[in-house]
Amino acid sequence: xxxxxxxxxxxxxxxxxxxxxxxxxxxxxxxxxxxxxxxxxxxxxxxxxxxxxxxxxxxxxxxxxxxxxxxxxxxxxxxxxxxxxxxxxxxxxxxxxxxxxxxxxxxxxxxxxxxxxxxxxxxxxxxxxxxxxxxxxxxxxxxxxxxxxxxxxxxxxxxxxxxxxxxxxxxxxxxxxxxxxxxxxxxxxxxxxxxxxxxxxxxxxxxxxxxxxxxxxxxxxxxxxxxxxxxxxxxxxxxxxxxxxxxxxxxxxxxxxxxxxxxxxxxxxxxxx
Amino acid sequence: xxxxxxxxxxxxxxxxxxxxxxxxxxxxxxxxxxxxxxxxxxxxxxxxxxxxxxxxxxxxxxxxxxxxxxxxxxxxxxxxxxxxx
Numbered sequence: 001x002x003x004x005x006x007x008x009x010x011x012x013x014x015x016x017x018x019x020x021x022x023x024x025x026x027x028x029x030x031x032x033x034x035x036x037x038x039x040x041x042x043x044x045x046x047x048x049x050x051x052x053x054x055x056x057x058x059x060x061x062x063x064x065x066x067x068x069x070x071x072x073x074x075x076x077x078x079x080x081x082x083x084x085x086x087x088x089x090x091x092x093x094x095x096x097x098x099x100x101x102x103x104x105x106x107x108x109x110x111x112x113x114x115x116x117x118x119x120x121x122x123x124x125x126x127x128x129x130x131x132x133x134x135x136x137x138x139x140x141x142x143x144x145x146x147x148x149x150x151x152x153x154x155x156x157x158x159x160x161x162x163x164x165x166x167x168x169x170x171x172x173x174x175x176x177x178x179x180x181x182x183x184x185x186x187x188x189x190x191x192x193x194x195x196x197x198x199x200x201x202x203x204x205x206x207x208x209x210x211x212x213x214x215x216x217x218x219x220x221x222x223x224x225x226x227x228x229x230x231x232x233x234x235x236x237x238x239x240x241x242x243x244x245x246x247x248x249x250x251x252x253x254x255x256x257x258x259x260x261x262x263x264x265x266x267x268x269x270x271x272x273x
Numbered sequence: 274x275x276x277x278x279x280x281x282x283x284x285x286x287x288x289x290x291x292x293x294x295x296x297x298x299x300x301x302x303x304x305x306x307x308x309x310x311x312x313x314x315x316x317x318x319x320x321x322x323x324x325x326x327x328x329x330x331x332x333x334x335x336x337x338x339x340x341x342x343x344x345x346x347x348x349x350x351x352x353x354x355x356x357x358x
Contacts, residue, residue, distance in 0.1 A: 001320070001341055004338065005338060006336065006339070007320050007340075007341045008323045008324070009324055009343040009355050010324065010344055011350070011354065014351065015326065018326075018327070020327040023330060027342060027344065033344050033345040035341070035343055036341075036344070037342070038340055038342055039340075040334045040337075040339070073341070086338070088321035091321040093318070094355060113309060126314065129310065129314070131352075131356055174357050177357060196295065199295060201298075203297070229301070231295075231297045231300075231301045233295050233298055245298060245301050247308070265307075269302075
């Protein structure tokens with residue numbers, strides 16, 4: 001597929017009101033989302049919208065979804081006729097900054113992975129792939145204060161810790177996931193644990209809770225809670241973090257009738273390079 | 274869940290951040306290992322996605338080839354379908 005088509009992933013809420021944005025909006029019709037193969041002139045060669053079949057298991061639905069998508073793309077490629085392979089050299093990865101580096105203004109994008117676990121600790125479904133964004137000010141809250149000595153502790157600003165909201169929900173659909181404003185508790189502490197050869201180690205601990213109503217409807221409350229531990233590595237020359245990793249475990253409670261607590265686990269990670 | 278349908282289109286090695294040689298960090302990464310994404314969980318990242326409608330349309334017109342379009346959202350959220358949006 002990537003060899004012959006131009007792949008584009010777009011958020012329907014962020015399509016610009018331009019001719020290009022309207023080109024893609026026009027594909028939607030009565031659908032809120034989906035997959036299309038379309039020529040640049042607007043001729044639709046293929047379309048697939050997955051609808052879960054009642055009674056099918058999650059795995060059965062996934063299998064059917066994948067099979068139907070591949071079949072749609074194959075048919076569309078046939079309809080497109082002969083296409084020379086693409087050369088994607090020089091293509092910029094839109095997720096290049098996820099979990100790595102910082103923007104010129106000092107914002108970092110922590111890589112977030114969340115899974116739901118069954119009682120035996122097995123993954124339930126695909127992991128959620130997301131990011132937590134920290135402005136330079138919020139990122140600074142995870143750093144030791146200037147002149148900090150081994151054993152010194154500090155509190156990570158609640159506003160900064162609350163940006164971990166994406167790590168609280170194991171559901172890929174955004175309406176089931178809290179935003180930072182939905183976080184009702186974000187208590188994180190840090191301790192400068194030891195100094196090594198050119199680096200210092202920071203230990204973190206945190207507790208989070210969130211509450212929001214799905215689709216802003218009070219009939220559908222969503223609650224999460226999690227605790228986490230983290231480790232940061234600081235370059236003693238610059239005083240800057242070079243790596244930070246957190247492991248969280250918690251619970252996710254959807255609205256009734258699916259309101260029984262579901263076990264979650266998350267990893268939040270970032271490295272300088 | 275949406276992403277799973279795309280996984281079968283490509284299967285390439287994982288891209289995992291390198292661990293720093295600091296024991297505490299290595300230990301936490303090991304503990305978090307079962308939660309961190311496996312290669313197949315991130316295979317879709319190997320697809321050369323565009324996330325700008327103008328850039329994608331220009332490429333399709335210049336190269337005279339169709340687009341593979343993934344539209345998602347409707348939740349008044351930021352981001353792209355490459356992550357939760």
